[in-house]
Amino acid sequence: MDLDKQPPVLRASDADRDRTADILREALAEGRLTAEEHSERIDGVYRAKTTAELEPLVRDLPAAHEPPPTARRTPEPAPSRPSPGVVPPVADENLVAVLSASVRRGRWRVARRTHAYAVFGSVEIDLSEAIFEQRQVVIRAVAIFGSVDVRVPENVSLRGSGTGILGSYEVDTLDSPDHDAPVVFVDGTAILGSIEARPKRGKIVRDLHQQLRKRLGH
Numbered sequence: 347m348d349l350d351k352q353p354p355v356l357r358a359s360d361a362d363r364d365r366t367a368d369i370l371r372e373a374l375a376e377g378r379l380t381a382e383e384h385s386e387r388i389d390g391v392y393r394a395k396t397t398a399e400l401e402p403l404v405r406d407l408p409a410a411h412e413p414p415p416t417a418r419r420t421p422e423p424a425p426s427r428p429s430p431g432v433v434p435p436v437a438d439e440n441l442v443a444v445l446s447a448s449v450r451r452g453r454w455r456v457a458r459r460t461h462a463y464a465v466f467g468s469v470e471i472d473l474s475e476a477i478f479e480q481r482q483v484v485i486r487a488v489a490i491f492g493s494v495d496v497r498v499p500e501n502v503s504l505r506g507s508g509t510g511i512l513g514s515y516e517v518d519t520l521d522s523p524d525h526d527a528p529v530v531f532v533d534g535t536a537i538l539g540s541i542e543a544r545p546k547r548g549k550i551v552r553d554l555h556q557q558l559r560k561r562l563g564h
Contacts, residue, residue: 355396355398356396356397356398357395357396357397358394358395358396358397358399358400362397362400363391363392363394363400366391366394366400366403366404367388367391368523369404369407369409369410370384370387370388370391370403370404370407371384371500371501371550372409373404373407373409374550375501375550378407379407384548385548387403387404388547388548390403391403423521424503424505424521424522424527424529425505425529426505426507427505427507427531428482428484428529428531429482432458432480432481432482433458433459433480433482433483433484433531434458434459435459436459437457437459437460437461437486438457438458438459438460439457439459439460439461440460440461440462440463441460441461441462441463441469441471442462442463442469443463443464443465443467443468443469443492444463444465444466444467445465445466445467446467447467447468447469447470448462448464448467448468448469448470449469449470449472450469450470450471450472451470451471451472451474451475452472452475452476453475453476453477454476454477455476455477455479456473456476456477456478456479456480456483456528457483458480458482458483458484459483459484459485459486460483460484460485460486461485461486461487461488462485462486462487462488462494463487463488464487464488464489464490464492464493464494464539465490465491465492466490466491466492467492468492468493468494468495469487469489469492469493469494469495470495470497471485471494471495471496471497472497472546473496473497473498473499473502473530474497474498474499474546474549475499475549478502478528480528481526481527481528481529482528482529482531483528483529483530483531484531484533485530485531485532485533485534485543486533486534487508487532487533487534487535487536487541488534488535488536489513489534489535489536489537489539489540489541490537490538490539491537491538491539492539493539493540493541493542494534494536494539494540494541494542495542495543496530496532496541496542496543496544497543497544497545497546497549498520498530498543498544498545498546499545499546499549499550500520500545500546500547500548500549500550501522501523501524501527501550502520502522502527502528502529502530503520503521503522503527503528503529503530504517504518504519504520504529504530504532504543504544504545505517505519505529505530505531505532506519506531506532506533506534506543507531507533508532508533508534508535508536508541509534509535509536510535510536510540510541511535511536511537511538512537512538513536513537513538513539513540513541514536514540514541514542515534515535515536515540515541516540516541516542516543516544517532517541517542517543517544518543518544518545520544520545530543
């Protein structure tokens, strides 16, 4: 066998994995993949070491065979703070856990402003299947000897600002490739407690544009 004629083995970069994951997310949103198929292929994306291992994961999807655009406009980053006057100063919804647990998950309408208080308790806010009707959403979290855990879908933007006092405050910044996607701002204070906000891997809002168009009258 002539080894010189073998195709080169190229190591996959983070950008290669991100492009493959984007194709899979689009296929899920279009209904070409089931949630189970999407989850299995996404796992394969993050296990792949070479570009040859990535190619079979999207071989049967049309987006993988489209020619790359000659010029791609870099999307503007989401704002670091809510626009003045867009989000009210008073909460539309309050989640309180005192020596208990409060959970908000599933198919529910996201309020413009949600306040979460965990005092010797825990609050879980899962937005991965929620209905977004606003482009800017604020979650104000306070954890005192407790925890507030926020999860968002991968096709929204995530921003945060907060303080940990003998506690931890962590927000994994996320930028949606769609500049019209909602932005979730997580502001908080953790005192001997923890506040964490990050994307939920493999979860996207499938009808995100329909939700916003209906709400905004487009």
